[in-house]
Amino acid sequence: DWGDAFAPPQARRVRDWGGNLLRVVGQPAPSQLLDACDRQGIFLLEEAPIYYLIPAHLSKNRFTDIARSLLGEMVARDRNHPSALAWGLAINTLLPEIHRNIFQRLRDAALQLDDRPLFAVTDPAGAKSWTGLADFLIIDSFEKDVATEIASFTNADKPVLSRFGFSLAAVGAAAEETNDITAQQRQANKIKNALDEFTANQALLSGYVIVALQDWRVDAPLLRVGFRHDPEIYPAGLLSSEGEPRLSFQVTQAMHREVRGPALPPENFKAQHPDVYAGVGIGLIVVILFFINRDKRLLGKRALDARPASA
Secondary structure, three states: OEOOOOOHHHHHHHHHHOOOEEEEOOOOOOHHHHHHHHHHOOEEEEEOOOEOOOHHHHOOOOHHHHHHHHHHHHHHHHOOOOOEEEEEEEEOOOOOHHHHHHHHHHHHHHHHHOOOOEEEEEOHHHOHHHOOOOOEEEEEOOOOOHHHHHHHHHHOOOOEEEEEOOOOOOOOOOHHHHOOHHHHHHHHHHHHHHHHHHHHOHHHOOEEEEOOOEOEEOOOOOOOOOOOOOOOEEOOOOEOOOOOEOHHHHHHHHHHHOOOOOOOOOOOOOOOOHHHHHHHHHHHHHHHHHHHHHHHHHHHHHHHHOOOOOO
16 A cells, blocks of 8 residues: 555655555556556556545535546546556445446546546445446455454455554654554554465465555544644554665565564563452562572571581
8 A cells, every 4th residue: 555655756665575566555556656667567456546435425516526526637647657456436435325337437438538447445235236337346444353354254255355553653743652573563464464364365366456555645634733743653564664675564574475584572461450450460569579588598497507616
């Protein structure tokens, strides 16, 4: 996945990482990125800027005309780029049956301009609603248990890609917190476990996209008082907002290139009753101190007994 912080030179990072595809989230790709991907041999998934639609949007009289214009402009502009692999028809939208004809018209309009496949990004519950309209699906599993999500792929009637990933810290966290080695290890472990699940169930899906290649900026809907030097950053990238590779980048790079990667410690064990373990630990310390003190007294008594009697 590509966010607003992405720069065209990062196409080389994808090659270094061992990937072959970028998804541009909720918008057409910048022309510089298209040129860079053409040169680097990286496929692009582009999307018309219609994001998180609800029935209220679809019910507007002019929605179809606006959406068709946005989709048509993107396809007409980028259809001559070899890196453009497919067009995004809708993003994270559960398609009500009464609005199905709207997206059928959008699909028809896109296919009149270009015959490349169209895709939809949705959660598992909405996958069936896109049967017959999208040529393949991207199932949104960001911050979810991938092992559980994979079971839902069996119900899809179209090829499926998983969109997954894990953040390092909360939005707006300090840079030192998002680059803390423990946070990086936690993210890398989760991504590695997810990739292991995909490998074990590769017959159920056609691929995956990882959220995200690089940290992205988050829109702040509320006015802020004062001046902020640092933008709100969502720290979920394989690269930091400055483009520095994280441990998760190194782990996925090693898996894609089938080489030895960095060693990861086991995931942190979360105790269900941490107060019990604290109490047991304190008790053990008291017992150890008791025996140490007793041994000192015994040693002192033996030393007195061993002294020669006075004349």
